[in-house]
Amino acid sequence: MTDINPDKLKLDGEMESRNMDDSPIELLEKIKHEGRVWDELSEEYGVDNPDPPWRITLEATCDMLADGYWTTFNICKPKEERNPEEESQNLDAVERRWEEDQLVSQHYTDVPFPESQLLALAHTLIRRGLLNEQDLANRMAEVDRRLNSA
């Protein structure tokens, strides 16, 4: 198999036609520059685990956002009982991965994985209006206070 996947070409065309905003996001730029990545932390603290403890929860979040699991029970419902507004809020897995590839190459090239995956997911959610940048900044401040309150 050496031909380019026709599904990939179709996806490239569809995604490109959307002309999505590809500008950087200030909050995520700050994290990119100031955040300490797992490679650095694990080396400093002598921890062997190659992945940060949040990798699986991040994967789960991506799956939940995808067209599927979180609407599992919607899928089983007759069409008239589904909530179209909810269904429009999902984040198709293939589209998310396409955007991740693009955003990582554009903004997060120097960030290791899975930190780059996380930044790209947050970027996509903000760009699509599923999350608000200021809300996210506020929540991060709150979470940070919580985690450091012990």
Next chain:
Amino acid sequence: MAEKHKPAPMVDEVSEFEVLEIAVRELAIEKGLFTAEDHQHWTEYMHTLGPLPAARLVAKAWLDPEYKKLAVKDGVKASLDVGIDWVNSMPTKFGTPSDYCNLRVLEDTPKLKHVVVCTLCSCYPRPILGQSPEWYRTPNYRRRLVRWPRQVLAEFGLQLPEDVEVRVEDSNQKSRFIVLPVRPEGTEGWTEDQLAEIVTRDCLIGVAVPRPGKTVNDPRPVRPAINPYKH
């Protein structure tokens, strides 16, 4: 005097990335994009996944010709014998949107080598192989493997003779693949457990071949894709 007990090292610092992951998840739940309960179920399920069932499938197939036939003919059915039910194991009880639900087992021969990729995104047989490695997700691997499979395998340390055909299988939303490599010499008389130990994740993707004494994956370089995505 007994040696003083030392606690295992831990990262005693909260990173901004850890905070960001939690904040994104909490806001998504509050917005109703998914429920905390579903997320918890799915996370618990994901923590159970790893490459061992696929390694065991290969080891069983090496030892049992009838099982090998079943594995090649019906990977989903053969998975049941290594504890993986592609339909009912998952919290959804009917597969997942990204893993559903056709496992194909690609049998190598001395003259045929299979290797797996997902050119579209990073589809991977997670129920039987766990999380994909970083390099598998990169556009660099995905773009180049289909064009120069022999050369890319050589970069991974797998030099194949010219008379060995290399076949690349492109994963998609309906089909997932694992490679059933050729059983290596020097493993005669080995038990299933011994054999499973040398079937590493990379052997199951097809970028490595099993050999006695080799039980871990090598570190792989991750290279950027420097060209635009259409390239």
